[in-house]
Amino acid sequence: MNFETAKWRRESLEGEVLDDLALERRRKRRLIIIAAIAAAAIAVAAFLIFGGGSEEKAAGAAAAKGAQQAPTVSVIVPGRQQVARTISATGTIAARRDMPVGIAGEGGMVARVLVEAGQWVGAGQTLAVIERSVQSQEAQQLAAAIDVARADARLAQQELERAQALVSRGFVSKADVERRVATRDAANARVRVAQAQLGASRARIGRLDVRAPAAGLILDRNVEAGQVVSAGSGALFRIAQGGQMELLARLPQTDLATLSVGVPVTVTPVGSQQSYQGSVWQISPIIDAQTRQGEARIAIPYNRELRPGGFASAEVRAGATTAPLLPESAVLTDDAGSYVLIVTANNTVQRRPVRVGTVTDRGVVVAEGLNGNERVVESAGAFLNPGEKVRPQRAASR
Known part of the structure; x- marks a missing residue:
């Protein structure tokens, strides 16, 4: 009886001992877990404090380095200047007055040419002479016809005067006197006709001379001696008036x-x-x-x-005109037209289309596209791209 009781108590004691060990292990595990969590929290906090600042510093350093690596460009602020407008x-x-000179009359064979190209001539000066032997003979014939007409006119006048002396005596009728008056008048008219014919002949002879219509410089000579010319021969000379x-x-x-x-x-x-x-x-x-x-x-x-x-x-x-004036190196051209590159307030490159005006020795006048207050890339714009960051540097004034 006692033996069994003692055995039961020993087994009960051993069971209690085993429960305390298990509890101890659990406590140790909890402490280890809590310590690990705390260490992890401390590590995260330290990372956030020290590691995050490093990243910000690294980012700032990278930004500074990027700014240092941005290309430096020379820029100018052109303003607006008064530029003489020049049109090329x-x-x-x-010749301001180019006068062609040809044959005014009937023409003929050229006897002489009196001037050369490059000579100065006066108004009315003879330039060339046309052969006129036939016309001269005709003029002599008409001069003789005038003499004949004048003789007839004198005879008619004398007969009229005799008839008027006899009419009072009754030997000549008044009708005869009137016929003699008509004969006298017709003879005088024939004299005037002959004189007009001679004048016309002499005028035609005068037109055989090719004359300068005004003073000037002979530009061209298109005739030679011996050449047969007429009104359809075109211009024989060209004269620059004055x-x-x-x-x-x-x-x-x-x-x-x-x-x-x-x-x-x-x-x-x-x-x-x-x-x-x-x-x-x-x-x-x-x-x-x-x-x-x-x-x-x-x-x-x-x-x-x-x-x-x-x-x-x-x-x-x-x-x-008053407009911005840029050096030629600042104005670029492509298929879309002329343009310049300007640097904005945040130091980025921007393309600006422009219309070019007069090109002078001082530079290119920008007629449209700029107001003069922009920072314009002075040169090397072909190596920059719109939106690119740059470090602008004001160019020295010219």
């Missing part, structure tokens, strides 16, 4: 609209270093429907270097 044009030199020259300049419709008579022009013949001063004296009232161009006629004083038919360029000073 090309054209052909010609030696005055002009440039027939072709201009676009927009430029032509800005011109006015009297505007000064500098004309430079092709291949010559010498320039000549002239002025616009006439503007074409029409525009060519095909080319949309018109003609401005520029008067030029005579100079032996200005030869009609030659090619020349002209610089027309058509007033002044």
Whole structure:
């Protein structure tokens, strides 16, 4: 009885001992778990505190490095300047008044040519002489006919005077006197007809001389001695009246609209270093429907270097305009047209289309697209892309 009781108690004691060990292990596991969680929390906090700041610093450093790596570009602020408006044009030199001279009469064989191309002649000066032997004989015949008519007129007058003396005596009737008066008048009329015929013949002879209609410079000679000419032979000579020259300049419709008579022009013949001063004296009232161009006629004083038919360029000073002025390196061109690159407030590149006006020695006038306050990339714009970050540097004033 006692043995069994003791055995039961020992087994009960051993069971209690086993339960305390299990509890101890559980407590240790909980402590380990709590310690691990706390360590993890501390690690996360430390990472957030120290690691996050490092990332921000790294990001800031990267941004600074990127800013340092952005290309440096020179920019200019052009403002607005008053620029002389100059229009460039090309054209052909010609005589301002090109006068063709031909045969005014019936013509004939040329006996003599008295002038050469390049000579100056006066108004009415004989340029060429047509052979006139036949016409001279006709004139002599008409002169003789005048003498015959005058003799008849004198005879008719004498007969009239005798008849008037006898009419009072009754030997001649009044009807006879009237017939003699008519005969006398007819004879006088024949004299005048003969004189007119002689005058006409002499005028035809005078027209056989080819004469200059006005003073000027002989530009061309198209006749030689021995040549048979007539009214249908065309111009035998060409004369520049007064030696005055002009440039027939072709201009676009927009430029032509800005011109006015009297505007000064500098004309430079092709291949010559010498320039000549002239002025616009006439503007074409029409525009060519095909080319949309018109003609401005520029008067030029005579100079032996200005030869009609030659090619020349002209610089027309058509007033002044106020606009931004850029160096040629700042203006770029592609298939879409002319443009410039500007740097915005946040230092990024932006494309700006423009319309180019006059190109001068000082630079390019921008007619449209800029107000003058923009920061424009001065050069190397072809290596930049719109939206690209740059470091702008103000260019030195020119």
